[in-house]
Amino acid sequence: MTTQIEAAPLAVPPAHTQRSPAYFAWRRFVANKAAVAGGAVLAIIVLAAILAPLFTKTDPSAQAYLTQSLAFPSAEFWFGVDDLGRDFFTRVVYGARVSLSIGFAAATCSLLIGIPIGAVAGYFGGKIDWFIMRIIEIFSVVPPLLAAMLLGALTGGGYFTIIIIASAFGWFGVCLLVRAQVKAFREKEFVRAARALGASPWYILRRHLIPNSLSPIIVGFVLSMPGAMMLEASLSFLGIGVAPPTPSWGQMINVGINFMFFYWHMAVFPTAALAITVLATTLFGDGLRDALDPTLKGR
Numbered sequence: 001m002t003t004q005i006e007a008a009p010l011a012v013p014p015a016h017t018q019r020s021p022a023y024f025a026w027r028r029f030v031a032n033k034a035a036v037a038g039g040a041v042l043a044i045i046v047l048a049a050i051l052a053p054l055f056t057k058t059d060p061s062a063q064a065y066l067t068q069s070l071a072f073p074s075a076e077f078w079f080g081v082d083d084l085g086r087d088f089f090t091r092v093v094y095g096a097r098v099s100l101s102i103g104f105a106a107a108t109c110s111l112l113i114g115i116p117i118g119a120v121a122g123y124f125g126g127k128i129d130w131f132i133m134r135i136i137e138i139f140s141v142v143p144p145l146l147a148a149m150l151l152g153a154l155t156g157g158g159y160f161t162i163i164i165i166a167s168a169f170g171w172f173g174v175c176l177l178v179r180a181q182v183k184a185f186r187e188k189e190f191v192r193a194a195r196a197l198g199a200s201p202w203y204i205l206r207r208h209l210i211p212n213s214l215s216p217i218i219v220g221f222v223l224s225m226p227g228a229m230m231l232e233a234s235l236s237f238l239g240i241g242v243a244p245p246t247p248s249w250g251q252m253i254n255v256g257i258n259f260m261f262f263y264w265h266m267a268v269f270p271t272a273a274l275a276i277t278v279l280a281t282t283l284f285g286d287g288l289r290d291a292l293d294p295t296l297k298g299r
Helices: 021-031 033-050 088-124 126-141 144-155 159-185 189-196 201-209 211-238 249-257 265-291
Strands: none
Touching (some): 021 033, 021 265, 033 088, 033 265, 088 126, 088 201, 088 211, 088 249, 088 265, 126 159, 144 159, 159 211, 189 201, 201 211, 211 249, 211 265, 249 265
16 A cells, blocks of 8 residues: 655745845835935935926026016015026026036046046055055045135136036045945955956956945945035135036025025025035935945845
């Protein structure tokens, strides 16, 4: 008489082990209410800057309301009118274009400089790493604003000058993040296997180490934007940034200070716009950093 032996059912791994790291990163990000709020506010500001012509009255440089100069905020003029008869709401919205575009461009340039330098320093180490770290130390002790003021005064300032200055002082933060990540991965099994198969260091960096450093690269990109925006506002405030009549928040704050005791809207609205944008970007970047932290995986 034969006995039938029932096969044991295959063990199915728990559902949470089948989910990708991106799922856990998203869950951690959503749990961070400050980061979600910062991301939402930043998205609104970006959309407002892009779609500005659709809901603003006039060209930001048009002196269309000279007879109503310095009018206070009202149902007709949401942010009032400036001293030259320009709709202030329109200028504040268009000022977001300047700040965000400079922040984005400077952050992109910082990535293009910092990623390869940080990857080389982290992978090769030794004298190359020592030399790069000494350069970073030199840049770190130089006050960015003072150096930017000097360069801006020598070159006359301007849109592209600010991007160059911000990139020159923003790349080493990205470089340090990439360097630390590459150093942590360069002795992993997959890198050793690639070396054993004869892969060159540049191939390993390009195909393995830099892609595995994507999380800190994204975080570095977002967190470098507020510094560039503040630098632009500071230089424009001092008169060596974006030249008039192009609307810039720093430039508007500079003009508004002369009227702040009588016409408060001239200083309050551009200051609030700059503060909210920088805060929202910082909160969003901090949330991304916490969400993409590999030490929190699975939480």
